[in-house]
Amino acid sequence: MSNPIPAIEVQIKTLPSGPGVYQYFDKKGKILYVGKAKNLKKRVSSYFNKNHDSYRISVMVKKIVEIRHIVVASETDALLLENNLIKKHQPRFNIMLRDDKTYPWLCIKNERFPRVFLTRRVIKDGSEYFGPYPSLKTVKTLLGLIKGLYQLRTCKYDLAKEKIDAGKYKVCLEYHLGNCQGPCENLQSEEDYNKQIEAIRKIVKGNFKDSLQDFKNQMHQLAEEMKFEEAQRIKNKIDSLENYQAKSTVVNPKINNVDVFSIVSDESYGYVNFLQISHGAIIRSHTIELKKKLDESDQELLALGAVELRQRFNSVSREIFTSIPIDLGEAIEVIVPKLGDKKKIVELSERNAKYFRMERFKTMKIVDPDRHVNRLMAQMKKDLRLSEEPRHIECFDNSNIQGSNPVAACVVFKNGKPAKKEYRKFNIKTVEGPDDFASMEEVVYRRYRRLLEEDQDLPQLIIVDGGKGQLSSGVKALERLDLRGKIAIIGIAKRLEELFYPGDKYPLYLDKKTETLKIIQQLRNEAHRFGITFHRDQRSKNALGTELEEIQGIGEKTAIELLKEFRSVKRIKEAKKEDLAKIIGHAKAEIIYQHYQKS
Structure with missing residues (x-):
């Protein structure tokens, strides 16, 4: 027991x-x-x-x-x-790190006349492995550069000295194509071959200086000997190497053997980017995603991410640049640069992390929409200081252009997306003249009195398009319904994207790039569009109704009944007397029919 x-x-x-x-x-x-x-x-x-x-x-x-x-x-x-x-x-x-894929390595095989090749398996046989590389494309580009610069064997023969001396092997097609110098037939010395391998080690580590100088010396020597075609081939190699180097070098050459880490995060995830710098060149860039579980801080995520990435990519650098201070022990110097080239390289790392996050969002919307919605709702709850996630949001907008036909619109978003079937239009009934504040109070009151009477779900967030005045009107309506404090309500000003809260003197300003503000702007724009469309419809109907009312003996009620049925004055003009009579009776039908016959 x-x-x-x-x-x-x-x-x-x-x-x-x-x-x-x-x-x-x-x-x-x-x-x-x-x-x-x-x-x-x-x-x-x-x-x-x-x-x-x-x-x-x-x-x-x-x-x-x-x-x-x-x-x-x-x-x-x-x-x-x-x-x-x-x-x-x-x-x-x-914290959850999902990343179970195997990464490619560049291998220099432990053998006489070593081969250089791409592999995903690391075997402890004395061979040298460089990497891992974050993508197959990166290592293939590097391998292509190496094969263009140096003539290495690709065969798997055991090139032991006694076997070569015994004439066991014959050169293959690669030799005749000029891709190999034929060590299998003793046409290239081991010393000469190993010089190439040493140069490759330096290039893989980001040191291009020695290789470039060697090629330049070879080119000048061949030119002096009047071997211009061979000199041109060396010149082409120099161009290839310089072109590759130009794509890699983005920092001060004095910055050497440094790891750079940065983090961007939201409510649910952190994204840690790693740049590895050698001889002023970025030789590696990789970003990982960390899922938060217990409200971890950016410092915690970055420290754990840095340890994971340094282990994964076998980094032994003793100097680290980061976007925020972290502690990785006394043996590692962590610097948070404030200006200059060091600051720029950290900013580059942050851009990489932000780009990775943006790409993940795009993929998430397609592959895992539920996860995208959950993350977005959690972020909005945090940004807007709400007590619960705003899964159901309603936004109100008033439209009373030139004081005519005052109307209002209510648009509804569910899980961050428009729920158009639930949009509602309001004709202002109790307010005389253009009064935005009173109109807002009326429509908010009518909307939620109706939802309460019909026992329908209430939103978690109400947004009114306007500043403190419209917000106060919305709050009054909620107080009349005993809903104050039960539903969050905010106002959004038109120009500066200021968010106003009841009882708060100062507005909240959100970062203009945040998804939360984009959703709010989308709500406001949709409410405005919907309200303006309704307002135009109302003005058009009234204008048409006025034309019919000008006919002696025809009033507003008759005009509305006709427009409901025929939809336009043109159709009324073209209608048969019998069809008009079915709607408004024979006497009035005769009046309208005769009026348009005369005109």
């Missing part, structure tokens, strides 16, 4: 005060969470000594029945161990 697990309080008291990693388990022995700490006892105690704002943290804490820990020498070791344990166990409440 297993020993009973002591109470949580007892487990916490026995924790050490040094750095380490802690693990939380539920009653079934399933791991819930892995975390790191500078002081294990202090960090773990904080979970149980306070009320948490985060619902997910509260849920997790209620499930914990066992705490295990691993003591390490430093906080850096704790960060590395935490990362490895998260990847191994994938606990329910930890």
Whole structure:
């Protein structure tokens, strides 16, 4: 029989005060969470000594029945161990990193006259592996450059000295095409071949200087010997190398052996970009997506992402540039550049992260629309300081151009998209003349009195198109219905995209690039379009009605009945007397028929 697990309080008291990693388990022995700490006892105690704002943290804490820990020498070791344990166990409440694909490597084979080739398998046989590279296209471009510059063998023969001396092999088509110098028949020395391999090592590491100088020396030597065709071939290699270098070099050549990390994030995900710089050239760029589970900060996400990326791409750089300060241990210098070329390279990293995030959104809308909607709703809730996600939003707009035909429109969005069947139009009934504030109060009151009477779902957010005056009118309507505080309501000013809240003196300004503001602008524009269309329809009908009312003996009611049936004055003019009579009777039909016959 297993020993009973002591109470949580007892487990916490026995924790050490040094750095380490802690693990939380539920009653079934399933791991819930892995975390790191500078002081294990202090960090773990904080979970149980306070009320948490985060619902997910509260849920997790209620499930914990066992705490295990691993003591390490430093906080850096704790960060590395935490990362490895998260990847191994994938606990329910930890940041989730989904990236299970295998990456391509460039291999220099451990053999006499080494081959250089692309592979996805790393075999511990003494061969050199460079990478991994974030995309197949990147490594193929590099491999194409190498094969264009150097004549390397591609055959899989065992080119042992005794086998070559015994004349076991014959040169193949690659030799006759000029792609190989025939080491299999001893036509190229091992020393000469290995010089090429050493040059390739430097190019792969981003050092183009030595190779360029060697080719330039060869070109000048051949030109002096009047071998111009061969000199031109070397010149072509120099151009290829310089062209490749130009595409890679975007920073100061003095910036060498540096890793760059940046992060962009939203309510649900963080996106960490990694740029690896060698000899002033970016030799690698890669972005990963991290799913938040417990309201993790950008610092936490970036630190974990940096550790993961450095492990994955075998980086040993001791200098790191980042967009925000993080601690990766005393052995690694973390710099947050403020200006100059270092600042520019961090900004480039941030642009890469933002571009990756944008591409993910586009893919998400197609592949996983539910995830896209959930992320968008969570972001809007945060940006607009709401108590719940605005899955159902309604926006109101008044239209009373030149004071005629005052009308209003209500548009409805569900999960960030227009629900056009639920749009509603309002003729203003109780307000005399152009009064936007009174009109807004009337339509908001009428709309939600109707929803309450019919027991329909109320929105989580109401938006009124206008500033503080229209907002106050909307709030009054909600107060009359006892809905104040039960539905969030905000006003949006037309020019500066100011968002006004009831009782708040100062407006909220959202970043103009945020999805939240784009949704609000779309709502406002749709309400305006819908309202203007309705207003024009009303003016047209009234204008037509006025023409009919000018006929002696025909009033407003008769004109409206005819327009409802025939839809236009033109059709009324062309209608038969019998058809008119079916709608308005024989006497009035005779009047209208005779009027248009005379005209």
